[in-house]
Amino acid sequence: MRLPHSTKQKANTMHTTPLTDRFGVEIHDVDLGALDAIGYRDIRDAFETHSALLFRNQDIDDAAHMRLAQFFGPIEDRNADERPKDEAFTVPRVSNVRDDGSVTEELDLHTLHLKANMLWHADSTFMPNPALANILIGRVVTKTGGATELASSRAGWAEMPTHLKDQVRDKGFWHRYSHSRARISPELAALPMFHKWPDQLWRAIWRNPKTGADALYIASHVYAVDGMDEATGTKLIDDLIAWVTQEPYTYSHQWRVGDVLIWDQRAVLHRGTAWNYKEPRVLSSICVSATATDGVDA
Numbered sequence: 651m652r653l654p655h656s657t658k659q660k661a662n663t664m665h666t667t668p669l670t671d672r673f674g675v676e677i678h679d680v681d682l683g684a685l686d687a688i689g690y691r692d693i694r695d696a697f698e699t700h701s702a703l704l705f706r707n708q709d710i711d712d713a714a715h716m717r718l719a720q721f722f723g724p725i726e727d728r729n730a731d732e733r734p735k736d737e738a739f740t741v742p743r744v745s746n747v748r749d750d751g752s753v754t755e756e757l758d759l760h761t762l763h764l765k766a767n768m769l770w771h772a773d774s775t776f777m778p779n780p781a782l783a784n785i786l787i788g789r790v791v792t793k794t795g796g797a798t799e800l801a802s803s804r805a806g807w808a809e810m811p812t813h814l815k816d817q818v819r820d821k822g823f824w825h826r827y828s829h830s831r832a833r834i835s836p837e838l839a840a841l842p843m844f845h846k847w848p849d850q851l852w853r854a855i856w857r858n859p860k861t862g863a864d865a866l867y868i869a870s871h872v873y874a875v876d877g878m879d880e881a882t883g884t885k886l887i888d889d890l891i892a893w894v895t896q897e898p899y900t901y902s903h904q905w906r907v908g909d910v911l912i913w914d915q916r917a918v919l920h921r922g923t924a925w926n927y928k929e930p931r932v933l934s935s936i937c938v939s940a941t942a943t944d945g946v947d948a
Contacts, residue, residue, distance in 0.1 A: 664692045666700075669901045673802040673918070674702035682910055683714040690721040697722075697783070698860045702800050702901065702913040709908065710787060712741040712934065719936040722783050723944070726774060726937040731846075744922075745932040747790070753930055759838055761927060766834045769870035770801060770895050770919045773937050776827035776871045777847050781915040782940040788905040790932035795925030798933075799902045804865035804917040806894025807855070814893060817886055818854040822876040823868060825850045830870040851876060856916045859945040865917035866894055895919060905933070916940065 875883035
């Protein structure tokens, strides 16, 4: 069955149109830079219901980006243990641009890291505290390629064949950061940044505590199904990702400067797509950590 999804909605003064017929909405006439707690409630309701939100033509600097993220929860800081105590958090960039303005080569380890993001994944599943949301903003965009694609693991789970569901309904997945990087380059996977956290075991299904909807919680970081032999588990992981990333459950976003894309990491996978790596591409990205009210304790 398909999830309820109207073609146009109104929540107070907020108007939306669908990104797909199964998930995601574009929200119109909202200035995220001026968002207050009342306006956030409507956006959060849409986030819980539709899993992915798009806002166009936003003028948001890094400070406003951080304020927006803090409405959703605590900002994830992967480098807190490495940063000097007197050095402030800076908004991460998903970019092939070096500090001097040049771009990284296609086989540079940093570019390979970007290529690893072209595998279907949810952010931070390999960390002790996984992500609730990613808030991604288009800063410098490419002429062609460089899209961000989303796949609804909630809609995919709702329509998944019973024989697949039954194999994981009461299972858990083991997640490891270096696992996804090893699929791109063993040299990349060996870097210390991909070994900072111990392997994490998460339930295969994440139930949204506000809506009651279930989603398959899976990623390219998954290397094993708990209690299942390696060969069987690997095939099942591949089959599950292949199912929920079919065309009916996906949305491909072609970036414009000023776009803001927010999605629910509990219920949406994402990946980047290739572009001409001689072209600069800069997105600013803040992940927000999931809390008990988001269902992480379950």
